[in-house]
Amino acid sequence: MSYLIGIDVGGTKTEVAIIEVSDGHREGGHAFEYQGKPLYAKFLVRERMHTQRRAGYDSAIRRMIDLCKQLLQQRDLNPEKISGIGIGLPGPVDPGSKSMVTGNSGIFKGHSVHQDLADALQYKGPIACGNDANCFTLAESLAGAGYEHRKGAKDYIALGVILGTGVGGGLFINDHIFEGRRGGASEWGHMPFVSEGHPCYCGNLGCVEQYLSGPALEASFAMRMYSQIPNRPKAQEIFDLAEAQDPVALAVVKRYKRYLAKFCATLSQIYDPDIIILGGGVSLQNELYDGIQNLIEPYLFMKNDPPQIVHHKLGDSSGVLGAAFMAMKPGL
Numbered sequence: 082m083s084y085l086i087g088i089d090v091g092g093t094k095t096e097v098a099i100i101e102v103s104d105g106h107r108e109g110g111h112a113f114e115y116q117g118k119p120l121y122a123k124f125l126v127r128e129r130m131h132t133q134r135r136a137g138y139d140s141a142i143r144r145m146i147d148l149c150k151q152l153l154q155q156r157d158l159n160p161e162k163i164s165g166i167g168i169g170l171p172g173p174v175d176p177g178s179k180s181m182v183t184g185n186s187g188i189f190k191g192h193s194v195h196q197d198l199a200d201a202l203q204y205k206g207p208i209a210c211g212n213d214a215n216c217f218t219l220a221e222s223l224a225g226a227g228y229e230h231r232k233g234a235k236d237y238i239a240l241g242v243i244l245g246t247g248v249g250g251g252l253f254i255n256d257h258i259f260e261g262r263r264g265g266a267s268e269w270g271h272m273p274f275v276s277e278g279h280p281c282y283c284g285n286l287g288c289v290e291q292y293l294s295g296p297a298l299e300a301s302f303a304m305r306m307y308s309q310i311p312n313r314p315k316a317q318e319i320f321d322l323a324e325a326q327d328p329v330a331l332a333v334v335k336r337y338k339r340y341l342a343k344f345c346a347t348l349s350q351i352y353d354p355d356i357i358i359l360g361g362g363v364s365l366q367n368e369l370y371d372g373i374q375n376l377i378e379p380y381l382f383m384k385n386d387p388p389q390i391v392h393h394k395l396g397d398s399s400g401v402l403g404a405a406f407m408a409m410k411p412g413l
């Protein structure tokens with residue numbers, strides 16, 4: 082049996098969890114397979130707090146350290162008992178320095194969060210840092226939607242695609258996440274997608290994020306209603322309107338699904354994955370999955386046995402679980 086700490090740092094909330102990993106079945110635990118071994122991950126304790134990013138980095142890291150200490154104390158554990166600590170940050174993380182390179186929550190940018198935490202806890206074991214989209218992909222591929230689907234397959238490729246405020250993702254190959262040379266792999270949100278399309282805040286035209294993020298879907302609806310609506314409906318409301326046969330919402334959702342299918346087919350052409358796991362706010366809409374397998378077919382070069390496009394399974398748990406899994410080493 083071993084213990085891992087997972088820390089999921091978001092722009093608004095930060096969650097810390099202590100996770101017990103064992104090779105015997107644990108009631109309420111998450112079954113997963115790692116290096117060919119069947120294992121179980123069980124949350125011993127988990128707690129959320131506000132990141133309070135306006136108070137700055139020193140305050141945020143101090144509160145994160147305090148919460149780790151408090152949870153360790155609650156479970157009567159000391160840092161020597163911990164086999165790995167993983168930190169998920171809201172932006173791309175350089176694999177060499179383990180620092181966040183860019184991202185919306187600027188206070189963490191360039192800081193050695195892992196080093197500051199290790200120093201304060203006097204922790205000498207493995208400590209990993211990665212971006213939150215990669216944490217989602219790792220957790221879902223190992224213990225979430227990918228688990229049942231994998232069924233002992235040796236070579237296994239899963240993609241995580243986050244359809245949220247932005248569009249991000251991760252690539253899982255045979256038990257690990259492919260991060261790229263600078264930690265920039267799977268930044269799909271800014272892949273050129275529509276020729277001469279909508280302008281993006283990154284300075285380019287037609288990025289994926291301008292078509293598949295929640296705000297993009299909302300903008301697409303609002304644009305078609307001009308001034309006929311006082312408030313701009315949220316993504317969830319647009320799906321509700323479509324279900325109620327509102328013609329504009331139906332057209333907007335239809336187009337969104339075609340874009341999603343085209344995007345999944347593009348990813349499929351590059352990676353030929355076993356499965357594509359959708360996450361983020363927009364992925365909660367069941368309507369997205371209805372007929373999606375048929376929609377991707379016309380865009381596929383190889384039409385036989387296409388990848389399955391599925392809903393995530395772990396919900397809110399994927400952030401901390403994936404962060405903790407990042408610190409896992411073979412032989413755990």
Ligand SMILES: [Zn+2]
Nearest residue numbers: 271281283288
């Ligand atoms: Zn862009």
